Amino acid sequence: MSTQNLVIGIDVGGQTTKLGVVDARGNIVCQSVISSLQKELAEYTDALTAAITDLVGQTGTESRIKGIGIGAPNGNYYKGTIEYAPNLKWAYDREGRPMIIYLADMIRDRTGIPVAVTNDANAAAVGEMTYGIAKGMKDFIMMTFGTGVGSGIVVNGNVVYGHDGFAGELGHTVVIRNGRQCNCGLKGCLETYTSAIGVARTAREFLSETDRESLLRALDPEKITSKDIYEAARKGDRLSLEIFEYTGKIMGEAFATFVAFSAPEAIVLFGGLTKAREFLTEHIERSMNDNLLKFWKGKIKLLYSTLKDSDAAILGASALAWEL
């Protein structure tokens, strides 16, 4: 019986870290989840190492783990590090200063398996290109709209990492000069308008600036989520529909700038907010095309990820590991 090559994909999120063993056809053979809420780095890496060891044990002796791919906030591909990840407590020291976490080195030393790290949106792009809707595409931009806004840019079949490994921070391009304060320190970032949290901010603004009727008025404004707005929109709530129109317009304007950069075949959307695609697509497309040069108008595909939410991040991270 021949040895089967497998890889491990790990998705480091703010709440949980998901792990999966993946075969060459993109099947998740087995998987597990650990918490990401540890306060100390050592606690987190101990838990992660234990979870990896456990998964490796489950795969049996006829298999060989070729590598581990990790997608993490602000993951740096060149250095194998996580840096400045505001949602991960263990990435900061006791005085609250950000640490540079040499995650690839740490996990490789503890497991004996080669490790690659990248940011979560880059991992998603690789996953989409390897197993998803971007299969066969050489030039596309992956945009992830969740709690934050991430991006992974693929040019000529390769993820763009840039000089320092941090390329593709399109969530932190300024779309409204002197606009909303962003966690990153800048003002008016795309993320402050088009993340799940940004959409909820829009709702609070729309509600406080007018007296218009809305199903959202029944809710505590401070607790409104993008899911609430989506559900109200499905019931035909006019204000909620306009919140998505506003969001889609800003996305489209930003996408037009991104197209001028790398002339992608498609922009691929992923993440929780894309559940509201029925209320977004038309506005994104109109606004993007309004802001594109003539030869691009109507030619850039707007696509939604076809990978299952829970699988995409693991598959994306795992795809990195095949190149190790």
Place this chain on the structure above:
Amino acid sequence: MSTQNLVIGIDVGGQTTKLGVVDARGNIVCQSVISSLQKELAEYTDALTAAITDLVGQTGTESRIKGIGIGAPNGNYYKGTIEYAPNLKWAYDREGRPMIIYLADMIRDRTGIPVAVTNDANAAAVGEMTYGIAKGMKDFIMMTFGTGVGSGIVVNGNVVYGHDGFAGELGHTVVIRNGRQCNCGLKGCLETYTSAIGVARTAREFLSETDRESLLRALDPEKITSKDIYEAARKGDRLSLEIFEYTGKIMGEAFATFVAFSAPEAIVLFGGLTKAREFLTEHIERSMNDNLLKFWKGKIKLLYSTLKDSDAAILGASALAWEL
């Protein structure tokens, strides 16, 4: 005596087309210039073919022309075409409709030499990487500030052409929403503020909106050029200095967006407007750094081309031809 390999670089400008024979070390062995003002395509291609044939004749029998590289407005690398080039009369039919000019095919068929076409800013980027200040860099962005604003993006040592060959149109990213009308049809493009013509527009706005004193008041506002403003600034004219401050601020804001895309080692500036660098650099750098994420602040180099203006375009275009 061994055969010497040479290439020809051609820079198609709105007024003139410059040709040069270049050796492997980047020396321009001989050169010539023809007009670009012909009204009919056949007239232009006849003149261009004659100029090439003449140059080939000058190189003698001990040399071999390996290829021809052409840098042209809206040049498309994949198709070898010029498309939608508003400054070239012969690129439009008698009803004023843009034609697709198969320039690479035409010149190859007439000369028997392989031909590559790209846009002028991409050619400049290749020139800078092969012979200039970006030698050895794998990730940088070339920005050309002349009559218009062009860009060439290099990622991992290769020019980004994108899915359709038109990537790198950063002059037509919107920097001020609903801002100045651009020739391209959009509003608020970077080019409308930071090209030589854009800077003159800024001067007219500043002059008409206030009564402030300025050396520029001695000139016919409709005829003010960026050169006039530069000369006034050198004499300490406050308003002219503020025009460059305004220009540099907008450049820096735009550059910050570009950095978030490809995390370049440097942004390399080229073109007529960079003569005013003494009045621009400080403002570009401050505004760029104010708009960058923490890990990029102070780390992105702002460089000016070191190639002679008249040589850079020919060298850049010629560098393309080595790969044919």
